[in-house]
Amino acid sequence: MAEFNPKDIIKPENLVYRKSKVLTDNVMHYCPGCGHGTAHRTLAEVIEEEELQSRTIGITPVGCSVLMYNYLDIDMQEAAHGRAPALATAVKRLMPDRFVFTYQGDGDLAAIGTAETIHTCNRGENILILFVNNGIYGMTGGQMAPTTLLGMKSSTSPYGRDAATMGSPVKMADLVALLPGTCYVTRQSVHTAAGVRKLKKALKKAVEYQNKNMGTCFIEVVSNCPSNWKMTPVAANKWMEENMFPAYPLGDIKVPAGE
Amino acid sequence: MEKELKLMKGNEAIAEAAIRYGADGYFGYPITPQSEILEYLMEADPEKSTGMVVLQAESEVAAINMVYGGAACGKKVMTSSSSPGISLKQEGITYIAGAELPCLIVNVVRGGPGLGTIQPAQSDYFQAVKGGGHGDYHLIVLAPASVQEMADFVGLGFDLAFKYRNPAMILSDGAIGQMMEKVELMPYQKRSEDLPSWATTGKPETRERNIITSLDLDPNAQEKFNQKLIQKYREIEEKETRYEEFQTEDADFIFVAYGTSARICQKAVQLAREEGIKVGLLRPVTLFPFPKRRLNQLADKVKVMMAVEMSAGQMVEDVMLSVNGKTKVCHYGRMGGMIPTPDEVVENLKQIIKGE
Ligand SMILES: Cc1ncc(C[n+]2csc(CCOP(=O)(O)OP(=O)(O)O)c2C)c(N)n1
Ligand code: SF4
Numbered sequence: 001m002a003e004f005n006p007k008d009i010i011k012p013e014n015l016v017y018r019k020s021k022v023l024t025d026n027v028m029h030y031c032p033g034c035g036h037g038t039a040h041r042t043l044a045e046v047i048e049e050e051e052l053q054s055r056t057i058g059i060t061p062v063g064c065s066v067l068m069y070n071y072l073d074i075d076m077q078e079a080a081h082g083r084a085p086a087l088a089t090a091v092k093r094l095m096p097d098r099f100v101f102t103y104q105g106d107g108d109l110a111a112i113g114t115a116e117t118i119h120t121c122n123r124g125e126n127i128l129i130l131f132v133n134n135g136i137y138g139m140t141g142g143q144m145a146p147t148t149l150l151g152m153k154s155s156t157s158p159y160g161r162d163a164a165t166m167g168s169p170v171k172m173a174d175l176v177a178l179l180p181g182t183c184y185v186t187r188q189s190v191h192t193a194a195g196v197r198k199l200k201k202a203l204k205k206a207v208e209y210q211n212k213n214m215g216t217c218f219i220e221v222v223s224n225c226p227s228n229w230k231m232t233p234v235a236a237n238k239w240m241e242e243n244m245f246p247a248y249p250l251g252d253i254k255v256p257a258g259e
Numbered sequence: 260m261e262k263e264l265k266l267m268k269g270n271e272a273i274a275e276a277a278i279r280y281g282a283d284g285y286f287g288y289p290i291t292p293q294s295e296i297l298e299y300l301m302e303a304d305p306e307k308s309t310g311m312v313v314l315q316a317e318s319e320v321a322a323i324n325m326v327y328g329g330a331a332c333g334k335k336v337m338t339s340s341s342s343p344g345i346s347l348k349q350e351g352i353t354y355i356a357g358a359e360l361p362c363l364i365v366n367v368v369r370g371g372p373g374l375g376t377i378q379p380a381q382s383d384y385f386q387a388v389k390g391g392g393h394g395d396y397h398l399i400v401l402a403p404a405s406v407q408e409m410a411d412f413v414g415l416g417f418d419l420a421f422k423y424r425n426p427a428m429i430l431s432d433g434a435i436g437q438m439m440e441k442v443e444l445m446p447y448q449k450r451s452e453d454l455p456s457w458a459t460t461g462k463p464e465t466r467e468r469n470i471i472t473s474l475d476l477d478p479n480a481q482e483k484f485n486q487k488l489i490q491k492y493r494e495i496e497e498k499e500t501r502y503e504e505f506q507t508e509d510a511d512f513i514f515v516a517y518g519t520s521a522r523i524c525q526k527a528v529q530l531a532r533e534e535g536i537k538v539g540l541l542r543p544v545t546l547f548p549f550p551k552r553r554l555n556q557l558a559d560k561v562k563v564m565m566a567v568e569m570s571a572g573q574m575v576e577d578v579m580l581s582v583n584g585k586t587k588v589c590h591y592g593r594m595g596g597m598i599p600t601p602d603e604v605v606e607n608l609k610q611i612i613k614g615e
Contacts, residue, residue: 077470078471079328083327094336
């Protein structure tokens, strides 16, 4: 019997999946099971498929994804904590034909950067805000975020988040959907293949709407943080489905009129 | 096109000069005594003529971060504010310095601390010249003493900022911002379409991706970067120090003053000389780089150097460092929005001379 040689099956006609050309070969620093890597990949695929690489300018946040520019082969700017939408505003105003997005965590977007988020959406800047909500501060080691669920323990809410003294989870997508400046607001996930497919569709819509200058697109990815939730990746995803999704229901919150 | 003569407020001159220079964008937030810059630009609506973007941000924090984003695209972008707003901008300014981006920041200084007063002051010298935000960095700081210089330093500030990939600041004050003078305006320049090679403009096939960041987690690399910055600041000190002298040739005493204080001191020099006191004036035009070497030379032949500032005494420390003990250095200042008169300055000099 002839020996099996993998080269025999590695042929273009057998290709079912490949890494996006918009992803670099750098090894990602994310923890096992973290949603950031999948969110990056999905975005990279959309940039490639929509042929946006040469006209994309991305703004990274301060948070676990601060080094996103190491992973996406596009021009990127690294903002100060919470300020990405302000940078993106100027970039888009000064270069209106570019595809401009911010990528932000919940501490970045919903705490320190709340003003920038709200006002960028209110001006209806023609950008995409990609918001990864994992209910916690990942990078700094698991402190409470504005999105931390009631009763959820973190290093700065060790007895569980108490609404009376710590406020309740902020639902940013619902908030920005109220503003006339946003044209598309949706909540998605990346922990299942079906979720990734839906996110990809949402991202492609955001590209289309930005091309048509329809206003701010706000896509929230309800995600996980296995390390700071102190769970295995599988348990984290189960916990996310059972606890995060009821508080942050997936699906479209606002779509352009006539869609 | 011909140069144009106009009677303008200092703040308006800055706005008009920005349009004429071919600035790409202005991002601001209202605060007295500089709101005329934003108002003038909104009214002029240059987006329709030159294509310059003008935007009222939700805060000074947002405005400076818009400048950061625009500067990262290689565009000529600027912001302006007054003291409390400039404090808010410090985070963005240090990121811009750390990312080595050019931009122009205007501070029309008012008295502080805190909300202070809306009257003119020079009490933000330390903040402007020594860094202001966190980390080892410097701005290029220009100190206009007339409405003409308000206009001229817009172009100079942008040119230096782009030459050195470093933020530049015009450190003015409420008096120069609000007063009206004749100003000769440069002809309208077309906005340049050329963007620097380092700018984030979208990555074509033909080059590596451009990344604008101030982050380096490797301490060795970060130290190398800090050393590179220091090298740049030394070069700026070497090549870009600007100052003006007035009657220093035979002077026994020298006033050191910038901006509004320099105008007052120029008059004080005349008054003192009428009384036979041989005094001159050195006016730093750049505050960073500071005219250290020239002050050190002058220290060889003068008895006293008197720093006159509308502050509790900030620039005087740089005069002392420049002179390094060679001659006596003293300070006269008014604060809280009070402006010294030339008589007051002369009187104070006489007291010092008496004490010698
Ligand atoms: C001005 C400022 N304050 C605080 C920090 C520290 N810091 C870094 S990341 C972060 C929170 C990140 O959390 P999140 O935005 O939820 O992103 P994640 O890491 O979870 O992806 C904080 C507080 C900082 N870098 N800058
Ligand atoms: S700390 Fe949390 S958010 Fe950060 S990489 Fe790890 S799992 Fe992901």
